[in-house]
């Protein structure tokens with residue numbers, strides 16, 4: 334059994350809403366890459382590179398996320414590894 338500990342969402346800092354996220358349209362560059370003008374301003378974030386969304390995309394508006402969500406790198410000694418060697 335795995336214990337899920339919840340941590341404050343780092344994206345919205347627990348607010349769950351009205352959070353600024355990297356613009357998905359331009360990936361934070363502020364530039365509309367699909368535009369004929371190479372340096373056209375992104376129409377989604379208006380060149381800001383970030384937008385404000387009603388619901389935090391990371392925690393889904395809950396304000397907290399599973400600590401597991403981060404995917405601890407090499408900390409756990411009880412990794413769920415698939416053990417398919419030979420079969421028998």
Ligand SMILES: [Zn+2]
Nearest residue numbers: 356359375378
């Ligand atoms: Zn943008």
Ligand SMILES: [Zn+2]
Nearest residue numbers: 342345389392
């Ligand atoms: Zn959040």
